[in-house]
Amino acid sequence: xxxxxxxxxxxxxxxxxxxxxxxxxxxxxxxxxxxxxxxxxxxxxxxxxxxxxxxxxxxxxxxxxxxxxxxxxxxxxxxxxxxxxxxxxxxxxxxxxxxxxxxxxxxxxxxxxxxxxxxxxxxxxxxxxxxxxxxxxxxxxxxxxxxxxxxxxxxxxxxxxxxxxxxxxxxxxxxxxxxxxxxxxxx
Numbered sequence: 001x002x003x004x005x006x007x008x009x010x011x012x013x014x015x016x017x018x019x020x021x022x023x024x025x026x027x028x029x030x031x032x033x034x035x036x037x038x039x040x041x042x043x044x045x046x047x048x049x050x051x052x053x054x055x056x057x058x059x060x061x062x063x064x065x066x067x068x069x070x071x072x073x074x075x076x077x078x079x080x081x082x083x084x085x086x087x088x089x090x091x092x093x094x095x096x097x098x099x100x101x102x103x104x105x106x107x108x109x110x111x112x113x114x115x116x117x118x119x120x121x122x123x124x125x126x127x128x129x130x131x132x133x134x135x136x137x138x139x140x141x142x143x144x145x146x147x148x149x150x151x152x153x154x155x156x157x158x159x160x161x162x163x164x165x166x167x168x169x170x171x172x173x174x175x176x177x178x179x180x181x182x183x184x185x186x187x
Contacts, residue, residue, distance in 0.1 A: 006042050008020040008021070008044065009026070009044070041053070098151075099147075099151060
């Protein structure tokens with residue numbers, strides 16, 4: 001990513017965000033629009049130059065989740081929290097990122113198929129679009145279900161491989177397998 005193409009947003013101690021490209025103060029809603037427009041941007045603390053981009057993005061997610069149609073259930077959020085500090089934290093981040101990318105790929109394919117319904121700049125008809133979506137929704141659900149099953153299997157394989165490598169490492173270092181003490185019986 002070219003640093004010159006990066007849009008710089010400064011966050012001041014008064015919690016205001018300043019867009020250096022437009023020389024104006026902006027809101028979180030404006031930052032959300034930058035995300036939706038796939039603009040490259042970075043939010044920096046005006047005093048310390050600390051990168052606050054992730055923090056601002058998390059604020060936007062919090063606002064979206066609080067707005068009445070949350071994407072994440074309490075159970076999912078609890079599971080995510082449990083991965084922090086866990087040995088699998090790094091793997092989980094990559095796993096979630098790859099799953100989101102796969103979902104975006106599916107969405108992109110659906111949008112490409114939807115372009116066939118476009119006549120110039122106008123949709124052929126609302127009814128035709130409704131029919132298209134009624135066919136696409138079950139197909140997407142099926143694709144996602146298959147992907148989730150495959151993804152789950154891959155994750156379980158990764159976890160088993162990680163566990164086997166860990167046991168092998170500890171055995172090579174002379175540590176007994178879990179649940180067994182050296183020279184004694186299981187307690």
